[in-house]
Amino acid sequence: MLILTAPTGAGKTALVRELDPSRFEIISFDSRQIYKELSIGTAAPSSEDCEKIPHHLVSFLSPSESIDAAKFVTKAEDALDDILFRGKIPVLTAGTGFYLNAFLYGMFPVPKISEEIKLKVESLSMEERIQELKILDPKALQKIFPNDNYRYGRALEVNWMGTLWSELKVEEGSGALISKNLNILGAFFLDLDRKELYERIDSRARKMIESGMAEEAKRVSDKYGEDCPGLQSLGYNFALENIKGTSNLETFFGNLSQSHRNYAKRQITWFRKQKILEPIHPNEAYRKIKNING
Numbered sequence: 001m002l003i004l005t006a007p008t009g010a011g012k013t014a015l016v017r018e019l020d021p022s023r024f025e026i027i028s029f030d031s032r033q034i035y036k037e038l039s040i041g042t043a044a045p046s047s048e049d050c051e052k053i054p055h056h057l058v059s060f061l062s063p064s065e066s067i068d069a070a071k072f073v074t075k076a077e078d079a080l081d082d083i084l085f086r087g088k089i090p091v092l093t094a095g096t097g098f099y100l101n102a103f104l105y106g107m108f109p110v111p112k113i114s115e116e117i118k119l120k121v122e123s124l125s126m127e128e129r130i131q132e133l134k135i136l137d138p139k140a141l142q143k144i145f146p147n148d149n150y151r152y153g154r155a156l157e158v159n160w161m162g163t164l165w166s167e168l169k170v171e172e173g174s175g176a177l178i179s180k181n182l183n184i185l186g187a188f189f190l191d192l193d194r195k196e197l198y199e200r201i202d203s204r205a206r207k208m209i210e211s212g213m214a215e216e217a218k219r220v221s222d223k224y225g226e227d228c229p230g231l232q233s234l235g236y237n238f239a240l241e242n243i244k245g246t247s248n249l250e251t252f253f254g255n256l257s258q259s260h261r262n263y264a265k266r267q268i269t270w271f272r273k274q275k276i277l278e279p280i281h282p283n284e285a286y287r288k289i290k291n292i293n294g
């Protein structure tokens with residue numbers, strides 16, 4: 001298999017669009033592109049992209065639903081088996097490093113969380129969750145992306161069940177890398193010059209707005225409610241503000257672009273810590289992938 005990671009806006013989708021569909025298929029590890037009806041604001045591969053080369057785990061979940069890493073990993077394993085059975089090479093494309101690592105190396109042995117604890121955590125704001133973790137398990141905060149409210153909640157649930165989340169260890173050999181005896185033909189991190197990346201992010205933000213991200217947010221909000229899991233994805237709060245008339249286009253663009261820049265910074269920090277990944281320009285990554293024998 002191949003691994004291709006990148007911060008938002010770095011050109012991952014454009015690169016895989018050019019791969020040979022008779023040799024490769026894509027398994028997407030992206031916590032935002034999983035949702036149906038939210039293709040604009042998540043920059044999901046288009047129907048044309050998916051017709052050109054098969055994409056797995058894209059646009060399969062209703063905005064009213066959420067999915068945890070364990071369920072996602074199970075779906076990814078099924079997709080992997082399907083691709084390998086047909087003699088093709090899976091290309092794991094990742095913007096969400098947590099999902100990718102859970103798949104490759106295994107899940108933390110998280111204790112079963114009681115309904116009482118789940119409800120208690122759900123009632124807390126992000127700031128309240130952070131304050132609780134500072135008291136119970138401050139090391140956990142060092143391992144969680146800033147503003148990852150879902151992960152704060154999961155860590156707090158585990159702590160309230162009596163186990164330090166920061167001390168959980170993955171069971172060795174439980175991930176697909178070892179359990180399925182996979183051979184990694186290449187593992188790349190698309191590493192662009194920061195100025196070029198930010199220009200691409202600005203361009204993408206403009207395209208999202210011009211393509212109707214605010215209208216997309218309203219359709220989903222009207223259908224599933226403003227607080228549905230799908231609309232918790234990056235930037236949709238700004239889209240809803242705009243469609244309600246509480247922000248103008250200039251403010252919408254500025255907030256959307258800045259939120260994507262901040263997210264890209266966190267992704268870059270995370271990917272650079274992964275020793276398995278080779279930093280590389282997209283053009284060079286494409287050349288290497290195209291010439292891979294397998």
